[in-house]
Amino acid sequence: MTNKHLWHVTADELQAYVADVAQTLSAASIEAHLLACADCRATLATVGRSAESTTEAMLRTEALWARVADRVDEPRRPLRSSNRTLHVSLASPPLLAATAGVAATLLVAVGVVSVVSPHWSFPVQLALAPLAPVVASLVAFQPGVDPAGQLAEATPLAGARLPLLRALFATVLSLVSGIAASAFSAMPLNMVALWLLPGVTFAAIIFASATVLNPTRVAAPLMIGWTVLVTDWSRRHRAVLTAETVRNLLTNEAALGWALIGVTFAATVVVYRRRDATPVWRL
Amino acid sequence: MDREFEFSGVSKRFGTSRALDNLTWEGSGQVVGVLGPNGAGKSTLLQLLGTVLVPDEGGVRIFGLDPTNFTQRLTIRRQLGYLPQTAGLYLGFSAFDLVDYVAVLKEINDRDLRRTEVRRVLIAVGLEADMHRRIRKLSGGMQRRVALAASILGRPRLLVLDEPSAGLDPEQRLRLESVVHLARTHGTVVMSTHHAEEVTALCQQVLVLDRGQVRFDGTPTALAATATGRVWLDDQADPRALRSRGSGNGEVRNIGSPPPGAQLVEPTIEDAYLLLTSEPGVPA
Numbered sequence: 001m002t003n004k005h006l007w008h009v010t011a012d013e014l015q016a017y018v019a020d021v022a023q024t025l026s027a028a029s030i031e032a033h034l035l036a037c038a039d040c041r042a043t044l045a046t047v048g049r050s051a052e053s054t055t056e057a058m059l060r061t062e063a064l065w066a067r068v069a070d071r072v073d074e075p076r077r078p079l080r081s082s083n084r085t086l087h088v089s090l091a092s093p094p095l096l097a098a099t100a101g102v103a104a105t106l107l108v109a110v111g112v113v114s115v116v117s118p119h120w121s122f123p124v125q126l127a128l129a130p131l132a133p134v135v136a137s138l139v140a141f142q143p144g145v146d147p148a149g150q151l152a153e154a155t156p157l158a159g160a161r162l163p164l165l166r167a168l169f170a171t172v173l174s175l176v177s178g179i180a181a182s183a184f185s186a187m188p189l190n191m192v193a194l195w196l197l198p199g200v201t202f203a204a205i206i207f208a209s210a211t212v213l214n215p216t217r218v219a220a221p222l223m224i225g226w227t228v229l230v231t232d233w234s235r236r237h238r239a240v241l242t243a244e245t246v247r248n249l250l251t252n253e254a255a256l257g258w259a260l261i262g263v264t265f266a267a268t269v270v271v272y273r274r275r276d277a278t279p280v281w282r283l
Numbered sequence: 284m285d286r287e288f289e290f291s292g293v294s295k296r297f298g299t300s301r302a303l304d305n306l307t308w309e310g311s312g313q314v315v316g317v318l319g320p321n322g323a324g325k326s327t328l329l330q331l332l333g334t335v336l337v338p339d340e341g342g343v344r345i346f347g348l349d350p351t352n353f354t355q356r357l358t359i360r361r362q363l364g365y366l367p368q369t370a371g372l373y374l375g376f377s378a379f380d381l382v383d384y385v386a387v388l389k390e391i392n393d394r395d396l397r398r399t400e401v402r403r404v405l406i407a408v409g410l411e412a413d414m415h416r417r418i419r420k421l422s423g424g425m426q427r428r429v430a431l432a433a434s435i436l437g438r439p440r441l442l443v444l445d446e447p448s449a450g451l452d453p454e455q456r457l458r459l460e461s462v463v464h465l466a467r468t469h470g471t472v473v474m475s476t477h478h479a480e481e482v483t484a485l486c487q488q489v490l491v492l493d494r495g496q497v498r499f500d501g502t503p504t505a506l507a508a509t510a511t512g513r514v515w516l517d518d519q520a521d522p523r524a525l526r527s528r529g530s531g532n533g534e535v536r537n538i539g540s541p542p543p544g545a546q547l548v549e550p551t552i553e554d555a556y557l558l559l560t561s562e563p564g565v566p567a
Contacts, residue, residue, distance in 0.1 A: 148385050149371025151433050153335045154443075155388035156360040280361050281389065281437025282469060283396050 009033055009040045014047045102132045107180050122245075123234035127227050130199035134206060134219055198226065201259045204266035286347075287311040287441055287471045288332060293341035294495075295327050302327035304495035305341070314467050316482035316503075317475040318556050319492035325475040326368050328492065329445045332473055333365035345441065361390065362470075364439035368446050370430035374419035378410055378429045381418060385433040404432040407465070409458045423450045428458075435462060440470035447474055448481060460484055479553035482506075489552070491559050498559045503552055510550035510558045515541040525561040 009030050017030045034040050106128050114121040202222050209218035286309045295303040302324045319325045330336040331343050334350040348355040382401045391397040405414045408428040427450050448456050463485050466472050482489050482503055489506050491499040499506055516534045520527035524537035538558050
């Protein structure tokens with residue numbers, strides 16, 4: 001800085017001048033000074049470049065945010081089509097997360113047991129797999145996961161269609177997980193679907209019970225009972241615990257008969273409970 | 284006309300706090316406004332009417348039916364519209380998709396009828412231009428109107444609105460008034476509000492709740508009349524008044540026991556409400 005001038009324009013004043021927010025008198029004074037002072041002109045050039053680069057950076061950031069916002073709001077095709085065909089029921093993120101979580105638990109549990117004690121991988125898969133759709137369906141019944149939030153709580157619900165669609169979705173996800181889990185338990189692929197039999201029966205009974213009382217009250221004893229049954233059966237047949245034994249257990253006439261009775265009973269209850277489902281809305 | 288709803292000695296607690304205390308009340312066939320300070324039990328009362336809560340003590344009957352019985356509750360819900368205080372909508376859906384989904388939950392299964400009804404209610408709340416925008420992109424007031432649209436689907440026999448005007452600007456509140464007027468032609472409307480002028484404009488019956496108890500139940504005119512001779516004007520707040528509030532023209536409306544020679548004025552509903560909730564009184 002030279003001594004040629006008694007004062008110099010401060011950086012703040014120059015920034016205000018560049019941004020065109022300086023007071024009129026102040027701007028005139030700065031302008032007059034700049035005409036005479038080379039030092040301040042040099043500083044002005046720096047401030048100008050800095051202001052320009054700041055503006056450019058802000059514009060770049062805004063453009064980036066706009067792109068991010070557009071991306072976030074861009075309709076996701078698979079979910080959008082689910083919305084249309086299945087009345088948005090499958091697009092509930094908590095339901096997706098719960099189902100995926102249950103399926104992942106199944107996969108990890110069977111994988112860990114197959115490493116620690118391969119002998120028990122069949123029973124563990126048999127005990128856990130049917131529970132996956134049940135747990136996911138239970139989550140689907142909770143008001144907190146509904147896309148309509150509290151608005152859904154006071155509605156009569158859409159017959160059995162909506163929960164059944166949710167259960168179907170949960171079951172499909174769980175089936176994928178079951179197929180993956182069979183890689184650890186060495187269960188033949190053609191037997192993977194066997195666990196669907198108790199799974200579907202449980203889900204049907206819980207849906208039927210939901211037309212009368214809180215489904216959790218039915219699901220909890222069902223799940224505990226099933227786990228106890230499988231554990232007890234596995235202990236008693238420990239010596240002959242093979243894939244063939246498991247298949248024989250699930251495909252014997254008594255098991256199939258009980259499953260059929262369970263599903264038929266549940267369907268009858270659902271139909272009976274909804275027999276007067278005539279909407280009274282004034283459309 | 285038969286009573287649309289009836290509360291008999293209803294109490295409801297949340298932990299140690301008593302939201303409703305031995306409340307007895309009934310109503311039918313009109314627009315009922317529920318006034319009360321925060322924590323008075325308004326939302327609890329409306330949640331009981333909306334069949335999303337059950338009382339700890341006492342009984343609630345809606346259309347003569349018991350909402351704690353599954354089958355009867357189903358029958359009630361097939362004639363009920365309920366707007367909760369906080370809807371908690373999934374922001375990823377468009378307004379149309381969300382209302383369509385609620386229509387499915389309300390068993391409006393015919394696709395064409397349902398779509399027509401969804402459009403009708405969205406237009407009724409003034410969302411015709413925004414019905415296909417994602418809820419995330421809508422303002423708070425517009426999101427509130429989406430929830431309102433879902434609650435009036437099917438022209439319910441009983442419409443329960445928990446603070447429907449919260450977050451609405453004056454123009455939207457006018458729209459709300461027309462929605463409520465229309466809903467009145469199909470059945471009973473029960474709405475909680477903090478705006479006394481809404482009660483004046485819309486309601487034939489008003490209920491004032493305070494600390495879980497009914498402080499007043501009657502017409503808006505009768506409510507205003509309870510403060511007759513208890514409101515006076517002054518140029519400043521009178522320390523002897525229970526409550527004082529500005530009147531907008533520089534004068535202060537004092538509410539309470541007027542001093543001798545006070546300039547008494549005609550009370551408004553708001554005056555009466557403030558008087559009722561300011562002094563410890565015997566519940567109505």
